[in-house]
Amino acid sequence: MDIPAMRANFAKAAATGDEAPLYFYSHLFLSHPETREMFPVSMAHQRDRFFAALGEVVTRVDDLDALVPILRQLGRDHLKFGVLPAHYPAAGASLLATLERFDPEWTPELAKTWAEAYDVVATVMVQGAEEAAGQPAWWDADVVGHERRSLDVAVLRIRPRVRYDHLPGQSLSLETELRPRLWRYYSPANAPRPDGLIELHVKARDGGPVSSALVRSVGIGDVLRLGPPLGHLTVGEDSDRDLLLVAGGMGLAPLKAMVDQVARQGPPRRVDLFAGFRTEDQIYDRADLEQLAREHPWLSVTFAVSDDAVSSLAHGEVGDVVRRAGPWSSREVRVAGPEPMVTATVAGLREDGVPEQRMSSEVFAPSRPGPSVDGEVTE
Amino acid sequence: MTSAPSGDGSTGRGLTPADLRHVRFTRASMLHPGYVETEVDRVMHRVAEDLARHMAEKAQLREQVRTLQAQLNGAPAHEPPSEQAVRILASAQQTADNYVAEAEKFSRQVTGEARAEYEEAVRLARENAGAIIQAAQEAAARLTGPAPDGPDQSGGRTVAELEEQVAYLKAFGQACRVQLRSYLEALLSDVENEWGHADPAALPVPARPPARRIPEDADGDRSTTFEANTATENQGGEDAVNGVPAATGTRPA
Structure with a gap:
């Protein structure tokens, strides 16, 4: 494989901006009309993501060891869209047609290189899908509870019809019939339970089609479709160090799941949870968390508000409130929330002497369309 | 053949x-x-x-x-689609994308504005409630001496809590006023009847004003002030009575 030539060729297509992916999808839908129904009405975001992902693959194509697990996961995840092995050659043909269309110096050798590279990628993805043969392509889950907790936050309880395993801190993708083919990622706010219930915290993003529907239109009795769980923010079962959990806004969900994990499975450890919100009204899960803190002597819950002059709660950015309550240098630290909050908190704790390897963090946006190639579930 | x-x-x-x-x-x-x-x-x-x-x-x-x-015949034609067809589909797709984007933008604006209005309304309501509480506390303090609660602790509660507190404070103020008045009247009649012509200096410090039915924590503070006022000034019953409102100053800020 002539990797530099592939990259040079890909750069030409990528330089056209939206034009190349637009050509690719139009070509694909015309040659294989049955693939159209796997995609949402608006393809704008899809196009961005497709070429971004392809770019990632191209830059790493000489490091197959790193690429293979990612591609397997991707192949497994594509099952939920209804992708079959027969669709891979179809997409491959359209990809080659696109790359040829935007490269005046296209050669038969380049075509051969691309075809080989694509074949490797497709084979690994199909294998990834086949490995999951024992699992459903997606899980149907009934909405059994829906509580509006504030103007734009709802807590949903869903029950998958078939057993659904996940680790606390992971995310799952979901689709509602109200917004077909739009998959978004949410973190369950509980560890797996014997009754299979999953708690989801959803904040309606202004203009966000899926999050608004989940908060304002979905109700008890509706059915959601779930994709397989993914994400690497976990509680770290190999350690029994005490935990410090720092949440900003909706980043609370995965950390609440970790509290639940400690409560259900142990090992016994002290857990200090700090949850930062802008105003006191926005603390949508306060009663639940306070209840947990009353039930479990090993748990403390501290709320911080950053923009609420009349609140009697701790004032300031949650990262600063955490640092004031330190030192935390002996803790395992998990941070989840919006990007600036995560960055500031991690940097502050590092400065206070928390070793890097004991901190892990994830940036959580209110409604996330998809994971990056690294499997990180960020916006 | x-x-x-x-x-x-x-x-x-x-x-x-x-x-x-x-x-x-x-x-x-x-x-x-x-x-x-x-x-x-x-x-x-x-x-x-x-x-x-x-x-x-x-x-x-x-x-x-x-x-x-x-x-x-059944297999899909593997002839590549024509450039023209691709162009037409691409532009149709872009049109659809634009409509969806417009709709999302509109929805974003409308919800954004609604949220801003909501937040402003809540903020105003909280400020109003805070002002009402403040006024109620000041009124209660003026009438009865130290309030049981400082304004700091009452801040930031929900409107319902604040309203509840306002009602409590009003009732509390009313009760204190009634008690204080009957106490003062009793004291005055006492003074008039029995001690009226005696030396004012002989008037003892009132042992336990009924207004002391307020929570323990602020109690000590308040009663010393009360007694200090009366002790230092060392004057007649009416002055001792005046000492009660003077204790307002010790209300926790």
């Missing part, structure tokens, strides 16, 4: 194995006895068999061709 194998009008059918089998040759003349009958029969039989085999094979092949043809 021959019994015309296809002579029975079946022109479209061609020679069939059965035709061959039933062929009968006319006898030759006595001088030229012709072919040996058995040989001719044998040859004809073999020809018939061969022909039957070929026809079966032909039918089989025709069937094969037909299924392959059907497969070919």
Whole structure:
């Protein structure tokens, strides 16, 4: 494989901006009309993501060891869209047609290189899908509870019809019939339970089609479709160090799941949870968390508000409130929330002497369309 | 001469194995006895068999061709779509994308504005509630001395809590006023009746004003102030009474 030539060729297509992916999808839908129904009405975001992902693959194509697990996961995840092995050659043909269309110096050798590279990628993805043969392509889950907790936050309880395993801190993708083919990622706010219930915290993003529907239109009795769980923010079962959990806004969900994990499975450890919100009204899960803190002597819950002059709660950015309550240098630290909050908190704790390897963090946006190639579930 | 194998009008059918089998040759003349009958029969039989085999094979092949043809017709055309078709679909897709984006933008604006209005309304309500509480506390403090709660602790509660507190404070203020008034009246009548003409300095410090039915934590603070006022000024009952409102100053900020 002539990797530099592939990259040079890909750069030409990528330089056209939206034009190349637009050509690719139009070509694909015309040659294989049955693939159209796997995609949402608006393809704008899809196009961005497709070429971004392809770019990632191209830059790493000489490091197959790193690429293979990612591609397997991707192949497994594509099952939920209804992708079959027969669709891979179809997409491959359209990809080659696109790359040829935007490269005046296209050669038969380049075509051969691309075809080989694509074949490797497709084979690994199909294998990834086949490995999951024992699992459903997606899980149907009934909405059994829906509580509006504030103007734009709802807590949903869903029950998958078939057993659904996940680790606390992971995310799952979901689709509602109200917004077909739009998959978004949410973190369950509980560890797996014997009754299979999953708690989801959803904040309606202004203009966000899926999050608004989940908060304002979905109700008890509706059915959601779930994709397989993914994400690497976990509680770290190999350690029994005490935990410090720092949440900003909706980043609370995965950390609440970790509290639940400690409560259900142990090992016994002290857990200090700090949850930062802008105003006191926005603390949508306060009663639940306070209840947990009353039930479990090993748990403390501290709320911080950053923009609420009349609140009697701790004032300031949650990262600063955490640092004031330190030192935390002996803790395992998990941070989840919006990007600036995560960055500031991690940097502050590092400065206070928390070793890097004991901190892990994830940036959580209110409604996330998809994971990056690294499997990180960020916006 | 021959019994015309296809002579029975079946022109479209061609020679069939059965035709061959039933062929009968006319006898030759006595001088030229012709072919040996058995040989001719044998040859004809073999020809018939061969022909039957070929026809079966032909039918089989025709069937094969037909299924392959059907497969070919059923399969999607693998001809690449034309440039023109791609362009048309691309522009249709972009139009659809724009409509969806417009709708999302509109929805974002509307919800954003609604949220801003909501937050402003809540903020105003909280400020109003805070002001009401403040006023109520000041009123209560003016009437009864130290308030049980500082304004700091009451801030940031929900409107319902604040309203509840306002109601409590009003009731509390009312109760204090009633008690204080009856106490003062009793005290005044006491003073008038029994101590009226005595030396004012002999008036003892009131032992336990009824207003002390307020929570413990602020109590000590308040009562010392009360007693300090009366003790230092060391004056008559009316002054001691004036000392109660003076304790307002010790209300926790």
